Amino acid sequence: MKPDMDDATRERREAAMRELTEQRDNYRKKEGISKGRRGLLIVNTGKGKGKTTAALGLMLRAHGRGLxxxxxxxxxxxxxxxxxxxxxxxxxxxxxxxxxxxxWRSRDLENSAELAAHGWALAREAIESGEYDLIVLDEFTYPLKYGWVAWAEVEPVLKNRDPLLHVIITGRDAIPELIALADTVSEIQPVKHAYEQGIGGQTGIEY
Amino acid sequence: MKPDMDDATRERREAAMRELTEQRDNYRKKEGISKGRRGLLIVNTGKGKGKTTAALGLMLRAHGRGLxxxxxxxxxxxxxxxxxxxxxxxxxxxxxxxxxxxxWRSRDLENSAELAAHGWALAREAIESGEYDLIVLDEFTYPLKYGWVAWAEVEPVLKNRDPLLHVIITGRDAIPELIALADTVSEIQPVKHAYEQGIGGQTGIEY
Structure with missing residues (x-):
């Protein structure tokens, strides 16, 4: 697959694949739970770049631990x-x-609201399914901000979720109620952006 | 490996593995270069959580594109x-x-400076090798801030690098010279953090 990959990296991969099942088993053992484990509600908001990529990075980290x-x-x-x-x-x-x-750019607000409500129904099902240890709701701040999904409906689902389930919500303009409920909130501010210099989106960086 | 994985996800994986080599070939074709492609210098700084995880997320995205x-x-x-x-x-x-x-916590500044200088020599070699499309220098702001690695030595390496090579630098307190040279800079501010509520680091989230 990667003929130019060095032996050390290939060995690491083989070891990692072997260890994944073990990580999964360990993660779900009760012993782990007693050591202060709990599910966090994490919010990445603000106008800067990095909200979704930071969630992707956490997914990568969590996956490596068997979540x-x-x-x-x-x-x-x-x-x-x-x-x-x-x-x-x-x-x-x-x-x-x-x-x-x-x-994102739609003026058809009724359609946007319907899509968001349908999306939330699926996300809620996953949250309540017990099948996951970490769920990312990417760009979910917008449905909340625009009222496409009512906070009164979301709040009890988040509050009553499995106490070990991590939920990460990203997007600009997180509503105050969400920030109040969250355990960890990062606000990403843009200091400068390549777009401002007329540099277009780069494959592998922006998408 | 994942006996509980649904068929759609398994099919996606098989397709993704097949496509990776193709992505790699495409990425390096000259046609791509002529479409405004260029390497960015990206800095994730600030005191909030998400600087390194956002870099990890970009690595994940770039890898999927064959970088x-x-x-x-x-x-x-x-x-x-x-x-x-x-x-x-x-x-x-x-x-x-x-x-x-x-x-991080060391008072042995001479040792820290030596380690940083050695690390920079290796990173520089990789930058100049032509073997990579994206290089992350995680927590490299500190060696620059403390002067363990001189900016006068780093600046020409970054400036003269292959024009298609992306470099991402993370860490608090990015020096003004680095911010001035960068294409995209995000500053991550902590709004709140689970630690403040006495919640310890969670496996799969913090490490």
């Missing part, structure tokens, strides 16, 4: 196949696009 | 095997710890 991870993307079309999706496929980490690929 | 990726970690010991390292091993993405695992 069962899933990502829902509220603004991506389910057929989107960006760089991150290709790597998630290699890792067999499931993800699901919930938007129409245009919601 | 040849490597990460150097200036403060991690080379034997560190956190969740992210395990997944990078599965993907055969190389990384290298350059610290002694204690540099």
């Amino acid at each position: 069962r991870v899933k990502m829902f993307q509220f603004l991506k079309h389910d057929t989107a196949k960006f760089g991150e999706h290709r790597t998630l496929d290699m890792l067999e980490i499931p993800y699901q696009g919930l938007g129409d690929g245009w919601t | 040849r990726v490597k990460m150097f970690q200036f403060l991690k010991h080379d034997t560190a095997k956190f969740g992210e390292h395990r997944t990078l091993d599965m993907l055969e993405i190389p990384y290298q710890g350059l610290g002694d695992g204690w540099t």
Whole structure:
């Protein structure tokens, strides 16, 4: 597959694949739970670049520890196949696009609201399924901000979730109620951006 | 490997593995270069959580597009095997710890300076090797801030690098010269953190 890969890296891969099952078993053992383990609600917000990529990085870290991870993307079309999706496929980490690929710019607010409500129903099902240890709700701040999904409906689902389930929510303009409920909140501010210099989006960096 | 994985996810994985070689070939074709492709210098700084994980997320995205990726970690010991390292091993993405695992808290400044200088020599070699499309210098802001590695030595290496090579630098307190040279800079501010509520680091989230 990678004929130019050095022996040390290949050995690391083989060891990592062997260890994954063991990590999975360990993660779910009760002994782990007694050591102060708990599920966090993490919010990555602000106008800067890095909110979704930081969530992707956490997925990568969690996967390596044997956590069962899933990502829902509220603004991506389910057929989107960006760089991150290709790597998630290699890792067999499931993800699901919930938007129409245009919601972001759409003036058809009724359609956007319907899509968001449908997406939340699927995300809620996953949260309540017990099948995952970490769930990412990418760009979910917008449905909350625009009222497409009522906070009154989301709050009890988050509060009553399995106490070991991590949930990560990304997007600009997180509503105060979400920030109040979260355990960890990072606000990413743009200091400068390549776009401002007229540099277009780069494959592998922006998508 | 994952007997509980659904068929759709398994099919996605098989397709992704088949497509990776093709992505690699495409990425390096001259046609791509003529479409405004260029290597970016990206800096993730600030006191909030997400600087390194956002870099990991970019590595995941870049890998999916066939970019040849490597990460150097200036403060991690080379034997560190956190969740992210395990997944990078599965993907055969190389990384290298350059610290002694204690540099962060060390009072032995001479040792820290030596380690940083040695690390920079290795990172520089990789930057100049032509073997990578994206290189992450994780926590490299500290050697620059403390003067363990002189900016006068780093600046020409970054400026004269292959114009298609992406470099990502993470860490608090990025020096103004680095910010001035960068294409994209994100500053991550902590709004709140689970630690403040007395919640300890969680496996798969913090490490």
